[in-house]
Amino acid sequence: MQSRSAFIISDRTGLTAEALCHSLLSQFPKINFKIETLPFVDTPAKARDTVEKINSTIQIDGSRPLVFATLVDDDIRTLISSSSAVFFDLFDTFIDPLEKELEVESSHSVGKSHGVMDVAQYSARIGAVNYALSTDDGLETSHYGGADVVVVGVSRSGKTPTCLYLSLQFGIYAANYPLTSTELDHTSLPESLSAYGDKVFGLTIDPFRLQQIRQERYPGESYAAAKNCQYEVAQAEAMYRACNIPFVNTTKMSVEEIGAHILHRAGLKRKF
Amino acid sequence: MQSRSAFIISDRTGLTAEALCHSLLSQFPKINFKIETLPFVDTPAKARDTVEKINSTIQIDGSRPLVFATLVDDDIRTLISSSSAVFFDLFDTFIDPLEKELEVESSHSVGKSHGVMDVAQYSARIGAVNYALSTDDGLETSHYGGADVVVVGVSRSGKTPTCLYLSLQFGIYAANYPLTSTELDHTSLPESLSAYGDKVFGLTIDPFRLQQIRQERYPGESYAAAKNCQYEVAQAEAMYRACNIPFVNTTKMSVEEIGAHILHRAGLKRKF
Numbered sequence: 001m002q003s004r005s006a007f008i009i010s011d012r013t014g015l016t017a018e019a020l021c022h023s024l025l026s027q028f029p030k031i032n033f034k035i036e037t038l039p040f041v042d043t044p045a046k047a048r049d050t051v052e053k054i055n056s057t058i059q060i061d062g063s064r065p066l067v068f069a070t071l072v073d074d075d076i077r078t079l080i081s082s083s084s085a086v087f088f089d090l091f092d093t094f095i096d097p098l099e100k101e102l103e104v105e106s107s108h109s110v111g112k113s114h115g116v117m118d119v120a121q122y123s124a125r126i127g128a129v130n131y132a133l134s135t136d137d138g139l140e141t142s143h144y145g146g147a148d149v150v151v152v153g154v155s156r157s158g159k160t161p162t163c164l165y166l167s168l169q170f171g172i173y174a175a176n177y178p179l180t181s182t183e184l185d186h187t188s189l190p191e192s193l194s195a196y197g198d199k200v201f202g203l204t205i206d207p208f209r210l211q212q213i214r215q216e217r218y219p220g221e222s223y224a225a226a227k228n229c230q231y232e233v234a235q236a237e238a239m240y241r242a243c244n245i246p247f248v249n250t251t252k253m254s255v256e257e258i259g260a261h262i263l264h265r266a267g268l269k270r271k272f
Numbered sequence: 273m274q275s276r277s278a279f280i281i282s283d284r285t286g287l288t289a290e291a292l293c294h295s296l297l298s299q300f301p302k303i304n305f306k307i308e309t310l311p312f313v314d315t316p317a318k319a320r321d322t323v324e325k326i327n328s329t330i331q332i333d334g335s336r337p338l339v340f341a342t343l344v345d346d347d348i349r350t351l352i353s354s355s356s357a358v359f360f361d362l363f364d365t366f367i368d369p370l371e372k373e374l375e376v377e378s379s380h381s382v383g384k385s386h387g388v389m390d391v392a393q394y395s396a397r398i399g400a401v402n403y404a405l406s407t408d409d410g411l412e413t414s415h416y417g418g419a420d421v422v423v424v425g426v427s428r429s430g431k432t433p434t435c436l437y438l439s440l441q442f443g444i445y446a447a448n449y450p451l452t453s454t455e456l457d458h459t460s461l462p463e464s465l466s467a468y469g470d471k472v473f474g475l476t477i478d479p480f481r482l483q484q485i486r487q488e489r490y491p492g493e494s495y496a497a498a499k500n501c502q503y504e505v506a507q508a509e510a511m512y513r514a515c516n517i518p519f520v521n522t523t524k525m526s527v528e529e530i531g532a533h534i535l536h537r538a539g540l541k542r543k544f
Contacts, residue, residue, distance in 0.1 A: 004374070013532035016295045019288040023342065024366055027378035039532050066373070070295065086373050094296055094360055101338070101358050102276070106299035123488065125527070129433050136405075161401050164436055168527065216395065255397070255440065260285035260311050 003032040005057045005065035009050060009080055011073055014039040020090050021068040041071070047079035054083040072108055121171075121272040128167035128174075128271070135175035136160055141192040144175055149266055150196055151176040153203035154184070154232040155223075156213045158250045158258060162203070165255045170263065171271030184235040187242040201262050202240040202247030207233045209251050275304040277329045277337035281322060281352055283345055286311035292362050293340040313343070319351035326355040344380055393443075393544040400439035400446075400543070407447035408432055413464040416447055421538055422468055423448040425475035426456070426504040427495075428485045430522045430530060434475070437527045442535065443543030456507040459514035473534050474512040474519030479505045481523050 006025065008017045014037045025033050041050050057065045067085040071077040071092075081087045095106050134140055135147070137160065144150055149166070151159050151174060159176035166172040183190045193200055207229040214224035222228055240247040248261045262268070278297065280289045286309045297305050313322050329337045339357040343349040343364075353359045367378050406412055407419070409432065416422055421438070423431050423446060431448035438444040455462045465472055479501040486496035494500055512519040520533045534540070 002374070002376070013528055015528055015532065016291040019291045020362065020366075023288045023363065024370060027344070027367060027380065028370070028374055028376055029379055030376060031374060039536050064373075066370075072299070086369075088366055088369070090292065090366075091295065093365060094292075094362075095299060097360070098296060098300070098338075102274070102300055102303060104274070104300055104302060107301055108299065119484070123485075126433060129436065133405075133408075133432070160405070161398060161440060164401065165440055168433060168437055168440065212391070213395075256285055256287055260287065264311050 001030065001032050003034065003061070004063060005061050006033050006035045007050075007054060007057075007065055007067045007085070008035065008037040009041055009067060009069045009071065010037075010039050011042040011071050011076060012039065014070070017068050017070040017090055024068075041076065041080070042073070044075060044079060047076045051079060051083040054085045058084055074108070124171045124271050125168070128171045129164070131173045131175070132163045132167040136163065138177045138192075141175075141177065144193075144196045144199070146173055147175045147196065147199055148173045148268055149175075149201050149262060150193065150199045151201050151203060151262070152179055152193065152236075152245070153205070154179050154210070154236050156210060156217075157203040157205045157236075158255070159203060161255045162250075162258050162262070165259045166262065169259065169270075170268075172263070172268055179232070179236055179239070181232070184232055184239070187235070187239045189239070189243050189245075197243065197245075200243075200245050201266055202236065202245045203258070204233060204237050204240070204247050204249050206249070206251040273302065273304050275306065275333070276335060277333050278305050278307045279322075279326060279329075279337055279339045279357070280307065280309040281313055281339060281341045281343065282309075282311050283314040283343050283348060284311065286342070289340050289342040289362055296340075313348065313352070314345070316347060316351060319348045323351060323355040326357045330356055346380070396443045396543050397440070400443045401436070403445045403447070404435045404439035408435065410449045410464075413447075413449065416465075416468045416471070418445055419447045419468065419471055420445045420540055421447075421473050421534060422465065422471050423473050423475060423534070424451055424465065424508075424517070425477075426451050426482070426508050428482060428489075429475040429477045429508075430527070431475060433527045434522075434530050434534070437531045438534065441531065441542075442540075444535070444540055451504070451508055451511070453504070456504055456511070459507070459511045461511070461515050461517075469515065469517075471538075472515075472517050473538055474508065474517045475530070476505060476509050476512070476519050476521050478521070478523040 008014050008021050010017050018037055038050055041047055054065055065085045068088045068090055069080055070090050099106055135143055151163055153159050155178050163174035163176045166174040189197055211224060211226050211229040218224045246265050250258050280286050280293050282289050290309055310322055313319055326337055337357045340360045340362055341352055342362050371378055407415055423435055425431050427450050435446035435448045438446040461469055483496060483498050483501040490496045518537050522530050
């Protein structure tokens with residue numbers, strides 16, 4: 001298996017470069033990448049140290065590392081691009097054509113994307129996180145009037161991480177409600193949800209995967225038995241269909257994917 | 273002020289394209305961008321609808337919208353690029369030179385980056401989120417042995433969102449502990465933290481900003497008074513210095529930036 005070093009270099013957090021780099025490299029599954037992120041490379045001295053680190057990798061690996069960079073400062077970019085690596089400039093590649101199209105010079109300022117938020121945005125985000133925490137797992141159903149979405153599902157179908165993700169990343173007010181075994185005996189919406197039917201979004205999961213997850217935490221308990229998992233999932237899906245609740249199967253999805261599906265299908269927009 | 277429409281188009285979540293697009297457009301602060309994300313454009317029919325939507329914007333705006341795309345499927349990319357928009361292919365721009373450098377063809381498969389995680393990764397992530405929830409705000413200090421980092425700070429300095437972010441996005445076991453007024457009367461580490469000094473990371477904040485945040489929730493209370501905020505922040509910083517605790521000022525930072533600083537300075541790596 002071919003092996004390659006890759007560096008993600010940024011003058012700020014490196015999050016944007018990481019996201020694109022992982023997307024790109026995942027298209028080469030036959031190569032074993034050793035990826036290192038070097039954030040906050042924001043002075044010429046740090047840039048020179050970074051170049052030294054990159055160049056020393058060539059001695060060890062016997063091949064040129066890949067460098068994925070989002071660097072706004074021209075001097076630092078020039079320094080980094082002077083290394084012997086294969087240099088992919090994720091940012092500057094598009095800035096030139098954008099300047100031409102928009103007929104405006106770019107501001108060349110660092111850290112606008114994951115940087116300072118204004119006070120209103122900060123409050124919106126913290127408000128959403130506090131809402132998700134205070135309405136987690138069926139708490140405070142009386143506050144559902146303030147929800148953008150109420151995520152429902154059987155225990156361990158992924159509700160809590162999904163709601164925390166929606167609140168943190170998008171400022172969405174996301175409550176979550178666990179469907180209990182008594183509620184699952186009927187296909188009608190539980191009473192505490194009945195007034196909020198248009199906000200309810202269901203999660204479902206492969207019963208075998210659910211069993212695995214539950215067994216990990218509660219081995220041997222009837223809660224984690226195959227038969228119970230199958231019953232609960234079948235009943236939850238029957239309820240979603242009977243009540244016209246949109247739902248998504250989380251079995252093969254990351255939290256990011258579940259979140260994107262909910263936003264897309266519920267027509268919700270990010271708040272910041 | 274010049275105004276421009278921009279579309280972010282992806283065959284999956286669109287998160288990668290969103291991150292890079294926001295980075296790029298933030299470099300043009302004098303232009304008012306109307307940005308819309310269109311995720312899950314994964315069939316030719318959806319691609320044709322999208323092209324129609326883009327082209328109709330030209331009629332309304334009187335200018336060509338910008339399109340930022342991460343599309344893996346060649347047919348769908350060809351369809352989208354046939355629109356009259358200014359097309360920036362965030363993904364394909366780099367795939368060709370990568371194929372040449374690596375001397376391997378890319379797999380052209382969709383959704384590898386925010387897609388399916390393996391079971392071990394999923395468990396690591398959920399484990400970290402559950403850990404952050406169960407050790408939030410000074411709960412279960414007896415579990416600090418399992419922490420990667422223990423975030424400390426005065427009330428409302430940003431501990432909870434930071435720890436949830438670190439757990440969700442990086443699988444880091446992040447506990448958080450609020451410094452109480454009694455503890456702030458000394459510059460020694462609180463007793464429940466004394467065994468974990470090497471894992472402690474401090475948050476601090478501008479006292480005026482702290483006052484704003486506290487006033488919003490508890491107007492008029494002495495907890496939110498300027499004098500109290502100033503005292504608490506000064507004492508917390510004195511403790512960090514006396515105990516050699518690394519710390520970061522969160523006043524002008526987003527949660528992403530705070531998280532990146534903690535990972536970087538504490539030498540922590542993402543777990544997935």
